[in-house]
Structures are given as C-alpha cells and as structure tokens.
Amino acid sequence: MPQPSASLPAAILPLALLAGCAAAPSAPPRSTIALPEAPSSADPTPSQWWRLYNEPDLDALVAEALTDNRDLQATKARLLEARAVLREAEGNRLPDTALSAGAGRGSTLQDQIEAASRQSSHVRTGSRFDLGADLTWELDLFGQIDASIQAESADSEAEAALLDAARVAIAAQVVRGWVDACGLSRRMAIAREDEALAARNRQILETLRDAGAVTEGQVAEAAADEARTHTVRPALEARRHEALEALAVLTGRVPSDVPAAAEACTHLPEFASAPPQLDGRALLNRRPDVLAAELRLKASTARIGVAVGDLYPHIAFGAGIVSSAKTPGDLGLRNNMVWRLGPLLSWSFPNVSAARARIAQARARERGELARFDAAILTALQEASAAASALDAAARTRDARRLAAERSDKAAELMRANRAAGGADALEALAAERGALSDRAALAEANLDFAAAQVTLFRALGGGWEGAPDPAAAPLIRSPLLTTPRSPS
Known part of the structure; x- marks a missing residue:
C-alpha cells in the first residue's frame, strides 16, 4: 500500500528549491559614508x-x-x-490552538450515517450541539x-x-x-x-x-x-x-x-x-x-x-477533533466524533x-x-x-x-x-x-x-539620555471628547 505521507516531503523539496531560488541577506548593508579618522x-x-x-x-x-x-x-x-x-x-x-462550541437546529454526523445505512434520503433534523478543538503548529523550515x-x-x-x-x-x-x-x-x-x-x-x-x-x-x-x-x-x-x-x-x-x-x-x-x-x-x-x-x-x-x-511552502503539524450530537450529554460518545492528525501544507506554487x-x-x-x-x-x-x-x-x-x-x-x-x-x-x-x-x-x-x-x-x-527617569504613564480617564467634531458640510 502506498505511503503518501512519506513521499510528500521528497516530492515537495525539489519544487520548493525550484520555486525559491532566492536567499535573504544575512546582515544589513553597511553605510556608504566614509567617516573621517x-x-x-x-x-x-x-x-x-x-x-x-x-x-x-x-x-x-x-x-x-x-x-x-x-x-x-x-x-x-x-x-x-x-x-x-x-x-x-x-x-x-508556539502552537496555535482554537476551541469552538455551538448549539442550534440541524443534522449531526450520526444522523447522516443512520440515513445512509437505511439508504434513505431523509436525514433527521432537530437539536444539534457541537464541540471542537484544533491545534496547528507551523514548522519554521525556511x-x-x-x-x-x-x-x-x-x-x-x-x-x-x-x-x-x-x-x-x-x-x-x-x-x-x-x-x-x-x-x-x-x-x-x-x-x-x-x-x-x-x-x-x-x-x-x-x-x-x-x-x-x-x-x-x-x-x-x-x-x-x-x-x-x-x-x-x-x-x-x-x-x-x-x-x-x-x-x-x-x-x-x-x-x-x-x-x-x-x-x-x-x-x-x-x-x-x-x-x-x-x-x-x-x-x-x-x-x-x-x-x-x-x-x-x-x-x-x-x-x-x-x-x-x-x-x-508553509508546513505545519495539525491536529483536530470535533463532536456533533443531539444532546450535550452525547458529545463525548466516540460515534459522534471526527478527528484528524497530520501535516498541513499551504503554498502558492506555481504562481x-x-x-x-x-x-x-x-x-x-x-x-x-x-x-x-x-x-x-x-x-x-x-x-x-x-x-x-x-x-x-x-x-x-x-x-x-x-x-x-x-x-x-x-x-x-x-x-x-x-x-x-x-x-x-x-x-x-x-x-x-x-x-x-x-x-x-x-x-x-x-x-x-x-x-x-x-x-x-x-x-x-547627543548626550543626556543615559540614566534618565522613565516617563510616567498618563492616567486613562474615560470621558466625552474635549472638542466637538465638525459636521460634514
């Protein structure tokens, strides 16, 4: 059975090098001014x-x-x-994390699976509760x-x-x-x-x-x-x-x-x-x-x-899980969950x-x-x-x-x-x-x-700043504007 996850980096690397062909400077340029000795x-x-x-x-x-x-x-x-x-x-x-939750009317994943098992086009519609979590960690390869x-x-x-x-x-x-x-x-x-x-x-x-x-x-x-x-x-x-x-x-x-x-x-x-x-x-x-x-x-x-x-390419490690159920108590059931784990790729190549x-x-x-x-x-x-x-x-x-x-x-x-x-x-x-x-x-x-x-x-x-006291932070007092904005003519 083919292993696409193993061949993916090998396929991407030559394309990335071909698309790049550019390097960032390692240091800023020097001044063009020759200072007198x-x-x-x-x-x-x-x-x-x-x-x-x-x-x-x-x-x-x-x-x-x-x-x-x-x-x-x-x-x-x-x-x-x-x-x-x-x-x-x-x-x-650091990894980027996100949590989501929702409630409303609609069909859950289990409702659709049940309709498919009955070979029915009728999918239950009713109360629906959702809960999810996502994690993305970009690998700064470049x-x-x-x-x-x-x-x-x-x-x-x-x-x-x-x-x-x-x-x-x-x-x-x-x-x-x-x-x-x-x-x-x-x-x-x-x-x-x-x-x-x-x-x-x-x-x-x-x-x-x-x-x-x-x-x-x-x-x-x-x-x-x-x-x-x-x-x-x-x-x-x-x-x-x-x-x-x-x-x-x-x-x-x-x-x-x-x-x-x-x-x-x-x-x-x-x-x-x-x-x-x-x-x-x-x-x-x-x-x-x-x-x-x-x-x-x-x-x-x-x-x-x-x-x-x-x-x-922007390559990140991603993981996520989402649950959708008819009642909040069923959100933890395995049959109501969908999860993913693996690399994520975003790339504008070849444009x-x-x-x-x-x-x-x-x-x-x-x-x-x-x-x-x-x-x-x-x-x-x-x-x-x-x-x-x-x-x-x-x-x-x-x-x-x-x-x-x-x-x-x-x-x-x-x-x-x-x-x-x-x-x-x-x-x-x-x-x-x-x-x-x-x-x-x-x-x-x-x-x-x-x-x-x-x-x-x-x-x-240019002297005088060494050892200077720190400027005081002005107090923030919320109030209406001091001046009246001009109305458009």
Whole structure:
C-alpha cells in the first residue's frame, strides 16, 4: 500500500528549491559614508551635561520634564506598542490552538450515517450541539518566523532609541528655556536702567532749557529718545514670558503654571568647562537618532527574509477533533466524533509572482532605509560641526563685547571723576553712563547667545539620555471628547 505521507516531503523539496531560488541577506548593508579618522576626545562629554551649571533648580526641572513631558509619554507608548508586537511575533513559534462550541437546529454526523445505512434520503433534523478543538503548529523550515521576530525586535530597539533621542531634545529644550528666562531677566533690568537714564537726560535738558542754555528742539529730541527706550523692554518681556510658558508645557503643566524657580531666576547660568570635542565615530555612538536609523535598516533587511519565506511552502503539524450530537450529554460518545492528525501544507506554487513582488518591495525599502541611515549620519556630523562653529563665534563675540563693556565702564568712571573735578558737565557724564550701559546690554545679549550655543552643541552631541527617569504613564480617564467634531458640510 502506498505511503503518501512519506513521499510528500521528497516530492515537495525539489519544487520548493525550484520555486525559491532566492536567499535573504544575512546582515544589513553597511553605510556608504566614509567617516573621517580623528583622535578621540581625552575628556568624554558628561551624560547629564546640564549638571555642569550646578543649578539644583534646573536639575529638578529637567528631571520633571523627563518624567512628565507628554511627547515623551507618547514616545514611550509607541515603544510599549512595539514590544507588544514583538511578543506577538514570538508567539508564532508556539502552537496555535482554537476551541469552538455551538448549539442550534440541524443534522449531526450520526444522523447522516443512520440515513445512509437505511439508504434513505431523509436525514433527521432537530437539536444539534457541537464541540471542537484544533491545534496547528507551523514548522519554521525556511526561517520566515525567525526573520519576522528579528524585524520586530529591531523595530522595538529603534523605538527605544527614538525615546532616548526625544529625551535628548526635551532636556536641551528645558535648559534652553531656563537660559532664556534667566538671561532675559538681566536684559530687562538693563533696559529699565536705560529708561531711567533717558528720563534723567530729558529732565536735565528741560532744566537747561528753562535757563536758556539749550533749545526746545534739543529737549524734544531727548523726549523722543526717552520714548524709544521704552520700546525695548516689552519685546524682552514677551520673549521671557514665552520661554517660561514653554518650560511649563515641557514639564507637563498648563502654560499659565510656570515654574517658580525659573520665574525667579535673574542670573544667567554659566560653567567654565571647555567645549567638548568628539571624533565622528564617538559622536555617532552618542546619537540615539543615528542608532534608530541603523536599527530601522536592520529591520528592513530582516523583512526581506519574511518576504523570501513566501516562496516556499508553509508546513505545519495539525491536529483536530470535533463532536456533533443531539444532546450535550452525547458529545463525548466516540460515534459522534471526527478527528484528524497530520501535516498541513499551504503554498502558492506555481504562481509566485506576488511573492517575488513582495521581495522586490522589501529590497526597495531596505535601500530607502540605507539612504535614511546615511542621511542620519550626515545630519549628525553637520549639526555637531555647525554647533561647534556657532559656539566658537559666540565665544569670540562675547569676549569682544566683554572688552567693550570693560572699556566703556572705565570711560564712564573717568568721566565721573572729570565731572567731580569740574572738567565735564552733567550731560557729558550722563552720555558716558548711557554708552557704558549700552555696551553692558550688548554683553548681556552676547552672554545669552553663548549660553544658547552651548546648549545647541550639547544637544548635537547627543548626550543626556543615559540614566534618565522613565516617563510616567498618563492616567486613562474615560470621558466625552474635549472638542466637538465638525459636521460634514
């Protein structure tokens, strides 16, 4: 008697090899970017670089943002989703089971057998109860399930890297907001001093006009100059208010609930550490967005293996049993049961054109992910280079502004001494004071620009995500929609 089950694999194997003739790549392609060789930095960039400011209130605000920021919570949710998808893919290695039960009217298997034994066309119809169980276990002979797990694992790791990238961005935004709030407070104080000096200048000229020493036009010009000084502070106040509200939102608060410590800050935080220097490879190792792009490429390569698996037969071990009876108590009778046990095969051969089209799609996606990986590398290198250049320019500008302010202060001091000796009048001394104040305002703006450039550089270097607190899970409170959906017009 022939044994079809024994000859089945021997018949399928040559056809499978003939239909396949394709292999999945064993590893993702390398980047096409040639990284320049450069010595590594002797002093590694600190991970939580904002602690260099030695500002406990700032440290607490960054920690709050890394926990309560809603964008981070959304990114964490995508990571949890990706991990759940990975568990689903891993579950495909296990047997798939299904249970079924039903009740209704109809004929059972025993009814049909009884009608056949009587050679009657009349089959009993009445109450019917069904109970069944199925088990299917796919044998991953061609690695499709493993490839799917590799792809989902890489996607999950990419989402984790994107969470780290979001942490880098949020930490930098908080520090930048803090720097703006503190630096603009100093600029506003200088603007108030300028307003007071302009008012004093006008008052002196009015006194001299009454004595006939100056003209009405000179007084009018002084009044116009005083009015111009009042145009500076509103813009500074608006910038500071925007920075404070941004800090509130970054920490998961409503805009009006601004952090009290930031609102009270009046001095620009500084640290004396030299700007970090990293070679290309060290930089890329610190950039989680580059890692995410590389993992996306790895996932796309694995999905080529998933597509290639469709060229080959899907072979599974199957078992099932079903019982149909007139009453629930008869479901366990052997005569009411049908069972099966053996291999199951599913194959689209000989029409494999759709499978080959999916392989072509997967290979095209891999090329796209490689291009995105290369772009991520180039962007990281460009951002770090531009940030370092901007910091150098800001440092040179700050140094020049500091020198100008020091010389203006010296000139104002000499003018005050000259006036005390009778060699200068009040207007000359006041003009020197306002000149020095103008240079101090320019220095305050240069200091702010330098601090902002420091933040930009540290963000470009990618640090700050190591050891960060886990974003809090937002509570799920079910309620109607906050906004009313628009009705179609």
